[in-house]
Amino acid sequence: MKGLVFVLALLSWGSSEPSIAVMPLDGLRASDLRDSFDEDRGKGKHEALDILAARGTPVRAVVSGTIQKFFLSKPGGKTIYLFDEQGKYCYYYAHLDAYRDGLREGQKVLAGEMIGYVGSTGNADPKVPHLHFAIFALTPLKQWWKGEAINPYPLLRRALSDPAVHSR
Numbered sequence: 321m322k323g324l325v326f327v328l329a330l331l332s333w334g335s336s337e338p339s340i341a342v343m344p345l346d347g348l349r350a351s352d353l354r355d356s357f358d359e360d361r362g363k364g365k366h367e368a369l370d371i372l373a374a375r376g377t378p379v380r381a382v383v384s385g386t387i388q389k390f391f392l393s394k395p396g397g398k399t400i401y402l403f404d405e406q407g408k409y410c411y412y413y414a415h416l417d418a419y420r421d422g423l424r425e426g427q428k429v430l431a432g433e434m435i436g437y438v439g440s441t442g443n444a445d446p447k448v449p450h451l452h453f454a455i456f457a458l459t460p461l462k463q464w465w466k467g468e469a470i471n472p473y474p475l476l477r478r479a480l481s482d483p484a485v486h487s488r
């Protein structure tokens with residue numbers, strides 16, 4: 321019996337997946353999403369989605385959690401690494417035009433809180449502002465720079481059709 325409980329616990333751990341409580345951008349529709357996760361971007365697969373939006377569009381925390389890290393990276397421009405409350409998944413936002421005023425590392429945010437603005441910083445085409453959005457399954461060490469990429473496309477598609485998901 322103990323063995324069975326252990327196996328069931330393992331199964332439920334293995335079957336859990338990242339959640340999307342609020343869409344990262346307001347007013348998103350299924351037709352705005354294109355699956356570019358597996359696209360070859362020269363230095364390897366894209367492992368993210370690019371969601372086109374006007375510069376300055378508010379970007380929201382998709383889950384409640386912690387602003388683990390944010391910094392200016394050469395390829396990603398202004399980036400944010402949002403950890404969920406368990407520190408199991410990291411939600412990565414890149415090419416932001418600006419951060420929300422007063423954003424700081426270690427700050428707790430609620431799903432739906434505005435954390436920054438869409439832009440084209442880093443290696444994005446200045447004429448094509450977009451949100452580069454990725455999800456990583458963190459390792460037990462919970463390092464923001466390390467994780468296994470998970471395709472956000474099916475998760476966002478499913479979230480869009482879920483009436484419980486808040487989309488403004």
Ligand SMILES: [Zn+2]
Nearest residue numbers: 368369370452
């Ligand atoms: Zn991208």
